[in-house]
Amino acid sequence: MLKNLQARKYFYIIFPLFIGSIMAYLDRVNVAFAALTMNKDMGFSAEQFGMGAGILFFGYMLFGVPGALIAERKSPRVWLAIILVVWGAVLAFMAFMQNAMQFYILRFLLGACEASFFPVVYAIIMPRWFNTKERPAAMSLFLSSMLLSGVIGAPLAGWLLDVSVLGLKGWQSLFLLEAFPAIALGIGYLYCLPDWPKDANWLSPEEKQLLTTEYEQEITAKNAVRKFTVWESCKDKKVLKLCGIFFLWMTGFWGFNFWMPTVLKSVSGWSNSQMGWLIAIPMTIAFIGFILWGMSSSKSGEKRWHMALPLFMGAIAMAAGPFVTDPWFSLALVTVSALGLYIGLGVWWSYPTTFLSGSAAAAATSLINSIGCTSGWAGPYFTGYIKDMTGSFQGAYIGMAVSIAIAGLFLLTLDNGLVTVSTEKRYNAMSDAKKA
Template structure:
């Protein structure tokens, strides 16, 4: 289909992962839109909703590392297929929950099943297909799927909330219809997604050898400096520092994502359908920013400022947001917040694999993801708690803005995450072969 090796890698590897990421993100955050009517129907308080929205990340914390290690050792294709199918079933059950306890249980199970999806992509799949220089751009394209899911999902969710299908309420229909693609894609992965270049029928023998050699040379270069065991990587100070930074970043990220529709509606008074279409605006802006920023990092080789500067922008916009009463100015600040919180993520997840590989990279990446995503409970829950206690979002959003700004400052204390030894020269030489 494609003559270029790079184009084929993007079609057969990035595209199925991109679609999976869209589904994962929609299935994770659709509760933010469901809450616009679900909370009233179910009698959930802001604190109960915040608990249910965030408890998903305890499932992430407990099951991310073992799931990623299974995928690294047994192959990512079948593992991702299984978790996609099962999390689709769990999401469908959410349409029929009866109380807050069931809400908590189902959200926890959804988190447990989704826990290893992104770490498997970051630490297992990407290094096998994209070298250190290529990874920030490839990772940014992959993760821009989260923004596209907002562009697609926000109008769809807003519309479904006002539609009754099969005798169900809009939020119930939302859960069921967004569960189906996860099951379908999980089955498709068995035929579409290769475990490694050696398994890809769309590669020539020379191309398989080239990509395999490139990956093995990168692993050997890292191991020549320091070969980490799984345990050593998980207790490594650099890994723990990354986990702490990610915790601070995600406290603002998930608090913003789970509460942004509710907060914006409170200021604007816009209908659910209007909300869905208008929220697509900041997601679209951030989508293009995500890819341009990732390409800039890949081209320059710079990582720290490419991660920190957007966070400073996001912190300023988030801190100012609750003090604005004009709905259109509020939408502008939401757009700047989304841009700041999202665009550095692709570069961020290319960072751990610059000094780790194999099982060590899989375990450490999942640990960073799991510890960081504890904040996925902290951000939404504390926001809901403070909203109940104070009657406004001002205190919570200022706290999240401070957390994001501190994450940016700590990022500037990292090294720049360049490749080890002479691997950059080897990568350049291999790139010449690919383009020939």
């Protein structure tokens, strides 16, 4: 059994959430690989595919805040179990859709089910187990799952598109086979994911007291500055600024993720299977960068430049990408774009909980995620629309690069999200707990 408290928190809390994040990301973006054959089979235009890919985020916008509030007031463990089981069922139905309208409806429902998963983790679970200084590293480790899902999912998706399973077409097999792990994980959460440190049988009484004390100290420190109600948090100027920044960031992020395989294939002429394996290269590099970047932020306490600098780098690479004709140079730009768009996200999601807590944090984080993720419709749809209008991805990619760069500039106007619970307090709490 692991003896180190931090390692045990990573194993018992981060690891099951990490797997859930992989499921969420795979189930959200597998449509990008399905599109390589699905669009032709279903007769979808680029605009129709962009609409279906992005409409998922309207489900996010409508159901993120209510879901997170239910989880905060009841049980995050039970709520996550429910939504995982339901979204797995929705994904299975996608294997048997017949037309564009069914595609739109099922993608919307998938978004509604997934809407509160990440806000529940960011705003409810993480603060209960990791103090403010620890969260950038913990959040980055958790969110590096998105990159690992690309490393795993890209080769798997590329292979499935060329294989018929049980008489189904490749894209149908892709949806169906990825539904069952989500359902199984949801059931598993009921038995392995505690709601509070006091519920964890792998913690000693002293450790339970330590984590509880840290959490209470952080709440007290935040409330001493300002105690937010749910409504106050959702209309706070800083929260609204974060909503706008995340919208600009995600416009480029989702446009890149949903269209990158198509753009790279048009430049390279690589097969579906080759595409799957080669895209794993930038995802692996970004995966390593994600973890190291979060550790750097936790060690230094700096947040603004850890969020903004990668976006400036990604914007330059995205703007150049569609103008490159050499496939290997194009893959190199994809790698730089992935680094820029991904590695600051762990630091980003540690930021709202530096000044918000409880129901206010759950509501505001869900609002930021929901409004920001509407760009998950805007980015893919805008890219598909410009491609249909001009016959090229160049204009769309320049537009997304500008959006990302503006997000980086606004990030520099934020305060630095200084740590509210010091390391000294942490050790004092441990000492007090031992004396008790």
